[in-house]
Amino acid sequence: MGLMSSQTEEQETFENHDRKKKGFWLRIKRNFYPFLLILSSFIVILTITLMLLTKAQWFRYWVSGLIFTVVNNELQEGAKFEFKDIQFSYLLGIKLKDVSVTYKGDTIIYSKDLFAGIKISPLFRSKIVVNEITLGSPKINFYKSLSDSLWIIDKIIKPSTDTTSEPSEW
Incomplete structure (x- = not known):
């Protein structure tokens, strides 16, 4: 039984570590994508504005x-x-x-x-x-x-x- 409990403890530790890794990348993804979307939208709007402005x-x-x-x-x-x-x-x-x-x-x-x-x-x-x-x-x-x-x-x-x-x- 002692062997079985140490294996489950190792497995739980590994799963917790894996969840922490996934959580870290998920947080970066969740925070980075909106920033990237806002930045790319700003660049597109600025480019269109400059194109229209130079034609005026x-x-x-x-x-x-x-x-x-x-x-x-x-x-x-x-x-x-x-x-x-x-x-x-x-x-x-x-x-x-x-x-x-x-x-x-x-x-x-x-x-x-x-x-x-x-x-x-x-x-x-x-x-x-x-x-x-x-x-x-x-x-x-x-x-x-x-x-x-x-x-x-x-x-x-x-x-x-x-x-x-x-x-x-x-």
């Missing part, structure tokens, strides 16, 4: 105005950046149609298409980081001025501020 004319006008302001603020007086239409490439960037940069009426750069690859994460910090620019069918007219011997690009783009830091005192 008012949003395209707003982004166009933002691009005009940002780019033209980086150009010298007399230089002008223009484009006809904007398209969005989801999670990749922005495509501009019929892009031109003019300086005092002279077209310096014209491109049928301009694709700007934009990093997504800096947008959440109100920063725009362009990591790629591709020109489709470009016509570029760079020349050196005879009067002041400056390249036209020096007259178009504002000079950047010096961002070099002081040398270390080590």
